[in-house]
Amino acid sequence: MRDQFRCHAVFASDKAAWYLEPARPEVGWWETVAAGCNPGNVVDVG
Numbered sequence: 001m002r003d004q005f006r007c008h009a010v011f012a013s014d015k016a017a018w019y020l021e022p023a024r025p026e027v028g029w030w031e032t033v034a035a036g037c038n039p040g041n042v043v044d045v046g
Contacts, residue, residue, distance in 0.1 A: 003029050007037035 001020050008018040011033070024040045032039050 003027075003032040004037055004039075007032050012037060 001022055001024075003026070004020050004024060005018075006029070008015070008020070012018065021038075021042055023042045024038065027035070027039045
């Protein structure tokens with residue numbers, strides 16, 4: 001979740017809400033960024 005948080009802070013700081021989801025896989029920084037901060041097959045709630 002640390003990479004999700006960092007990714008949102010860097011690339012989505014203007015969003016009203018962030019959804020940090022522990023179900024998302026830990027894939028590393030670059031894969032998290034490539035996945036738009038949301039790696040894995042988890043359905044977004046927002």
